[in-house]
Amino acid sequence: MNNNKLRIIPLGGLGEVGKNMMVYEYDDQILVVDTGIMFPENDMLGIDYIIPDFEYLIENKDKVRGIVITHGHEDHTGAINHVLEEVRAPIYATRLTRGLLEVKLRRGNLEKVAELHTINASDVVNIGPFKVEFFHVSHSIPDSVGLGITTPAGLIVHTGDYKFDPTPVDGWPTDFAKLAEFSGRGVLALMADSTNADKPGWTKSERVIDPEFEKAFAEAPGRVIVASFASLISRMQQVLNAAESVGRRVAFVGMSMTDNFKMARELGGYLDIHDDVVVSLDEALKLPPREVVLMGTGSQGEPTSIMGRLSMGTNRRFDIKEDDTIILSSHAIPGNEEVVYRTINRLFRRGANVLYEPLAPVHVSGHASQDEMKLMIHLVKPKFFVPIHGELRHLKQHAVLAEEAGISPENITVIENGQVIEVDETSMQVVDRIPGGYVFVDGSRVGEIGPSVMREREALARDGVFFVHLTLDGGGKLREEPEIITRGFVYKHDSEALIEATKEKVEETIRNSKGNYYDAVTQAVRTFLYEETGTRPVIFVSLSWF
């Protein structure tokens, strides 16, 4: 390793590069930025969530000088317990982000182990050889920061998730002055959020939601039910404002939403509300419907969320009523569209009216669009540019935008997770590739589920299982009729004849085989079932000998 160079490594993030974790390394000392999780894609069967493969940090745990968390969303905070179990280092976060981290640490019984430091935007903290200057960015959660990281190799600007919202809900826009100041000092490399690299123009301000909420809240003939992410603290503020303006009370529903609301309110400074606007769910359910707003989770159609349960009629405390107006204030995560739309259809079927994108502008993205990305580049004027926080297609497009904004193509490097960049004042190169993918978490098992298990699950899911048990005597003759059990294979009413025919096939196979019954029967059943049904269930054969 060249000790005069800064090493930069994105880790984790499923398809999204460096989304969950970035590693900055200089002179054998490491700064970690973010410790997030991803949620599984549709065909990652049975997986609860996904964490970055941070084997590199475990191997180099003595070099880790600090962990900075840029903001409080799951894809930047969710793996904190997994990381802390392996790597001990001080954690730096703003007040709200720290509050959200503490909720997680308590669940993992790690609150005593964690060394937490509260920082403010505009603070400067030395972490090993890194002088980290935090600067405020606007995003869909308050108290988000980007980082100016001064290293002996030069100044790196890491945007984190950001947008240039001119009228953010908390009134605190992204710190243009700081970005310009960085550029005055000379920025070696910009690492920038690429999430919306395929969206032209400028991301709408959070403010555009306010009049939509006010209109919907005023016109709704009965209750209003708003679904969003539990961490969208500023969306809570907008719901509270709109409710107050039309004389409705707000009740938060569900543990994660209620916990986050309480935490943000207790911290103070993040929610500006009058005491009597918020009521308990019990109180809300006793009020006239026209005076009520309920806010809960479930904007992704998750079957276990409030909105999922309401759509199925399985919520315990209350049901959908004819005059309810439901607002899905969020964007369907790619891959979730089908489930979200199914939930919407079910809510309509129960008589509710549902407002959702694109029917009504009840959500805006928290990430910069193309023109903002170019503005970021113009403000920071970096020598080198590395798009992060996006799939390869977003990074490639962000690279095109950077070139349009004047960065010369040879100074732009598109990398994937695990690729190692080395940079100094004269050059930037990809020098290495380390394991940098992701690790499945399934139940309490971390990393035990690999691609081979996923393929087995796919096979099981495609055509089910077909189990044949044989009892043979010493001479290789069937002592009893073959026993057959299936799951996920055939519909009972139609299957009897098929099962009988399979038994006959097995008996015939045993009669014609001279030993090696297991393979012979497996093969015969596989061929027979494919011929008869066109499907290939997973076949188990077990033998008992007498």
Next chain:
Amino acid sequence: MNNNKLRIIPLGGLGEVGKNMMVYEYDDQILVVDTGIMFPENDMLGIDYIIPDFEYLIENKDKVRGIVITHGHEDHTGAINHVLEEVRAPIYATRLTRGLLEVKLRRGNLEKVAELHTINASDVVNIGPFKVEFFHVSHSIPDSVGLGITTPAGLIVHTGDYKFDPTPVDGWPTDFAKLAEFSGRGVLALMADSTNADKPGWTKSERVIDPEFEKAFAEAPGRVIVASFASLISRMQQVLNAAESVGRRVAFVGMSMTDNFKMARELGGYLDIHDDVVVSLDEALKLPPREVVLMGTGSQGEPTSIMGRLSMGTNRRFDIKEDDTIILSSHAIPGNEEVVYRTINRLFRRGANVLYEPLAPVHVSGHASQDEMKLMIHLVKPKFFVPIHGELRHLKQHAVLAEEAGISPENITVIENGQVIEVDETSMQVVDRIPGGYVFVDGSRVGEIGPSVMREREALARDGVFFVHLTLDGGGKLREEPEIITRGFVYKHDSEALIEATKEKVEETIRNSKGNYYDAVTQAVRTFLYEETGTRPVIFVSLSWF
């Protein structure tokens, strides 16, 4: 049944009402419109495709007087063989639609059984008590028609899939004059396509794609590879035009694309090309890359399509090269986004440049948007309005639009598949509900896979299977160590200790049980595995007795 009333029943179509099949019934005589299939949603594990539940037609097969197919897309044609196997009736279709149907009928060996009639837009055909007037509509396939159905109860206008493209590729816009003429005669009910009811404004003309294609074809440094649906005949025309304008030759790749191209060309009138523009794939691969366009399927990222294979590096005839430009000329079907984006990322990784929505306007929808929907209503001026061809959320929105366009709310009826409307000149009512859902086709098995099998597959996919085989002697003692096999459950390296511990648990359970070993072991293993791993595999226990 009231014999003076017309009965209208939408069937099939997964969430989309009447998308695959509509039934019109008067005086015990039935007209069927369309016989389509749907493709499974992501969590419909192992299902190949889905057909409408047309049990009602089977029960009333003697009443069916005719089957009209509005256009050649799979969701309107794909179930023709399934229907013809049960219900024999003359089929009416335009020339291109008939050509596409005949390809299917040949595959099912039903071409001799089918009684096909070619019709032209503006033809009038009497089918039982129904006088059907076909009128041209523009859509993303040529030769699409809507229907004016004169019944003793009144005139029904059934739009089929349509848009009001002012500059369609084939130069043949939707027949405004006919729609106005219907309205002059007085329309009892309008049944209209709701697909884009949540899209404001007017759907873009197919023509907007032309300059994009020309620009991309001219600028591409190497080959151009266009992916689209095999049935988008007009998209083929646009590719041919753009290729010719920049001096490239076009080769079609893959059976379905090639077959449809040949069929459309042989029919004549659907593709306007110079002979030397089209070359074989072999010829194309020998030409300089800058002179080549390849067009194939795979715009949905299907792993078995050309584009899927190219992205994985498993295509036999050719691979992606550094300078290839790939154009995905289609919209990702909801639920397919994840797979499409993964394919795009893989193509980028192989060095290609990829143009896709929303990065470049290389596709437009074939369905009307909100303002066109209102125009349709103004042109037709129906007394009653029934939104069809959409999920419930689209139908509800289409109903809102209809009301805005002047239809009084009590004359608008939103129905779901299987709901039966009765209409006469004075009233429209939902009178009945029949089975009208869908039937899974899995391999060669039609309708054997129901919700219970799907739930079993889900359980298998979530946590895999765990199989325990026990050999007991007459006294209920284990004669051998329990045998355990798993699939989709644990990663081998980590699982040995768990399997050993489970065996001990099983042995302990057998020792402490007095009979009922099957249930005792199943329950003990389930509890043990949940405690140890937090997951719930499907557990099989089999017993052999000595």
